[in-house]
Amino acid sequence: MNELELKKLWQTTNEKLEESFVINSKNTEDITRITVHNFLGSMKPIKIFTLLVGIIWVGLGAIILSHIYFYAFSEANKFFLFSATIQILLTAIALWIYLYQLITIYQVDITDPILKTQKKLAGLKISTLWVTRILFLQLPVWTTFWWHETMLTDWNLLQWAMTVIATVLFTYVAIWLFFNIKYENRNKKWFKLIFNGKEWTPLMKSIELLEQVEEYKTDKNAST
Incomplete structure (x- = not known):
């Protein structure tokens, strides 16, 4: 085999490798899109249920409070x-x-570019952290809603001490969680205890899958 034939063979082999890489990359991206779409779909029922229950709760509460x-x-x-x-x-x-x-989840299209999907997932991640922070801020008021004016005249020191300690403790926990619930703490035990379920796990799996695809493409490009 002469030099010209070797060059042609090398060129043909290189083209086949590039073609194979393109096909593998496309297949990987397609499978990832389908998987991510399924993960996000599994989050819809709990969010719809929470939204409906929340609307009823807030609606009835607003009517009663307005009255x-x-x-x-x-x-x-x-x-x-x-x-x-x-x-x-x-x-x-x-x-x-x-x-x-919920709107963001429904807007994620299986044909969207990976970068576009990543941006939407980032928005879901940030908003999930924020909604959890906000909900934990309710902790102190669950210790004060049953207070009444007769406390000022009828309660003894021990009753006041127990009540104040409970309220201060719940307030401290609420403030601490508000400032410490952040993505950087995701590997800590208390964080995993809070964020463990249909509203977080599928989201994290989706983000990891897209990151793996990006790393795969980067490594292949570097090797070629």
């Missing part, structure tokens, strides 16, 4: 009223985030 504010404010238990108002407001904010997430 109290307009017609029975002077007779109402102010501790209950203000605690319930904060809880309803925070839940309403969380519902808007859930609605954004």
Whole structure:
């Protein structure tokens, strides 16, 4: 075999390798898109259920609170009223985030470029962290909604101490979680305990799959 034939053989082999790489890359991307689409699809039921229950909760709460504010404010238990108002407001904010997430999930198309899908997944990741932070801010009001004015005159020091300690503890936990729930802490035990289920695990698997595809393409390009 002469030099010219060797060059032609090398060129043919190289073209076949490049063609094989393109086919393998396309197959890998297609499979990844399907898998990611299935992962995101598994998140829809829990988000729809949460959204519906949340709308009912906020709707009924808003009706009751509006009635109290307009017609029975002077007779109402102010501790209950203000605690319930904060809880309803925070839940309403969380519902808007859930609605954004559900819309984003439905907007993810199986034919979208990987980069576009990655941006949507990043938005879902950030919003999931934020909605969890916001919901945990409700913790203190669950310890104050049952307070009443007779506490000021009828309670002894021990009752006050237990009540204040509980409220301070819940407030501290809520603030600590608000500032520490972030992606950098995802490998910590307490984080995994909170974020373990249909609203987080499929999202993380989807992100990891797309990252692996990008790494695969990068490595193949570098080797060629």
